[in-house]
Amino acid sequence: MTADVAREVGRLIESLDGKEWSLPTPCSKWDVHAVVDHLLDVQRRFRVTMTGGDKPTTSAFQDNTAVLVAAFEQEDAPARTVTTRLGHMPGRTALDILTMEHLIHGWDLGRATGRVPSFTDSVAERIIAFCEFMNPRLPPHLRNLKDPQPVAEDAPGVDRLAALSGRTVSV
Template identity: 30%
Template sequence: MERVELLTGVLSKTGDLIEGVGVDQLGLPTPCDDYDVETLINHIVGWLLLFEAGCHGRTHDGDATAHRCGPDPAAEFRAAAASLVAGWEKYGFDREVAVTGDNRLPAESVFNMTVMEYLTHGWDLARATAQPIPFTDQEATETLIRAEATLPPQYRGENMPFGEIVPTGQDASAVDRLVAFLGRDPEASPRG
């Protein structure tokens, strides 16, 4: 699967999930311990704005962790997603990209982090709001390969961005294997 095709599919489906959230669901718990649905959506959009700016060689003016969406989070997300995809298409992958401040990483690593972020948080949002998981086996398999190449063990564990790998059965779907690799229990209920 081509990189831009993978990213476009994941972002499109994540945008659909954001659009599918009802106002009455914003306070629901999610698989992310510190986030309810509204906080997760703010996180998803805030970090997308950061990735989008970096992809275009700009510095994001705001604080991604403090972002608060306006009245139409799905439209906000889709606009940033379209610009991010356009940035990867225009500037390519043979470069370094700023993520936060002066922290520059190889473009491929930033791209990998982006697809991991949006497929996984899309899964979180789907689970929290009882929406169907929209991601394909091919998207999840490709993202898992990228996650295995990108995520070092020192970022796992207590007070770290990722939990320990959760064991899965041999018959687990590609999406379940990915979220388990990123520290989520595919079988647990939100905050389970």
């Protein structure tokens, strides 16, 4: 995941107040608390993927982010083969999966709480291209994107990514 995306999602999480944790999100099965728990679990699993250490049972979002950013910034990280629950893949693919998770669920958190996350279009565009390339190549049981939804062509990149993942975006 890129450091700026992780920092923005961290900012959203840190800004949550008590009543917002139970708000519904565009991720239909999860409220805000469940989305944050999911992101923490994803970060913890990728810590194992990228560092070879044990999966922390508890760790803060910002701590996970620091470990992951450092791991992905290592010179060999993009080309190194890593093992995930999806199988063996280049580190670059793992980075794109983690970035996708943070962008989409950061968007979910923003929509649920009325905050507008600040994600750069270039990162969102890269992840859109990644999703469009990877999703049809995955076995059906591993495809986690729902049917794409309509979105304006000139919408921000993260909105188009959300629509690609099956979220309803105002058109």
